[in-house]
Amino acid sequence: MPDTPAATSRARVRVPLRFQDGYGVDAELVTFHGLADGAEHVAVVLGDPAPGTVPLVRLHSECLTGDVFGSARCDCGPQLREAVERIAERGGVLLYLRQEGRGIGLYNKLDAYALQDQGLDTYEANAALGLPEDDRDYTAAAQMLRALGITALDLLSNNPDKAAQLRYLGISVRDRVPTGVFTTAHNVRYLHAKVVKTQHTLPLANLPDITAVTDVTALTDVTDLTDVTGLTAHPERAGRAGVTGLAERDAG
Ligand SMILES: Nc1nc2c(ncn2[C@@H]2O[C@H](COP(=O)(O)OP(=O)(O)OP(=O)(O)O)[C@@H](O)[C@H]2O)c(=O)[nH]1
Ligand SMILES: [Zn+2]
Secondary structure (H helix, E strand, C coil), rough: CCCCCCCCCEEEEEEEEEEECCCCCEEEEEEECCCCCCCCCCEECCCCCCCCCCCEEEECCCCHHHHHHCCCCCCCCHHHHHHHHHHHHEEEEEEEEHHEEEEEHHHHHHHHHHHHHCCCHHHHHHHCCCCCCCCCCCCHHHHHHHHHCCEEEEEEECEEEEEHHHHCCEEEEEEEEEECCCCHHHCHHHHHHHHHHHCCCCCCCCCCCHHHHCCCHCCCCCHHHHHHCCCCCCHHHHHHHHHHCCCCCCCC
């Protein structure tokens, strides 16, 4: 385990969260001193874990296009909305990490989008720009968790690298709990690349051949795509139910 200096909490403020679909919950936002990368990450503390249970935690990487503007090119917005409610129900923390574009920044991400529009996948596009496929380091996340008194957790994520890095940093990840599946006509190739290239636990691996969807722009209704993928298109609840079978307990 690397020897990382401790971070301390800086401010704790109550913020009532009110989403456009009517869901609301009161959160406590926590800021920090001493984070390793100097970025302004924020912890969103939700609900109250029952005594003797570990908190549910999500490390959510910033996505301006998806989180703020509702872009359908990725699944970040629905994942964020889902995570807030699931964590609030059980008690836990969402770490909102300022790692736009898997760490390469917003402008580089949009450059990568332009290359994806020419046929490259999400990882090839980063590489073509001379950038890492995924530049995220979760040292600051581990510091934030420790500052909040959390050393054991269940992780709400499909990304095995998040669990692996947290464990390396000395945090005990008991279960890795998959998020819902939020497909749109515009993000299915992106989600498929995450499964094939970075082993995200999304139930897309058995797709007959995603490249058979040659013209996604023609799929104006996401239910068209559901026929192709066999997946549920974008419902927050049904999508979640569809992947619960993938919940796994990681050893160690
Ligand atoms: N470079 C790049 N970043 C992207 C792209 N699409 C989304 N992102 C960024 O990817 C991050 C979200 O990561 P994801 O790979 O969707 O999911 P994850 O966080 O690794 O895994 P989960 O916990 O399962 O959601 C955000 O920072 C987005 O801005 C893309 O095409 N290129
Ligand atoms: Zn996104």
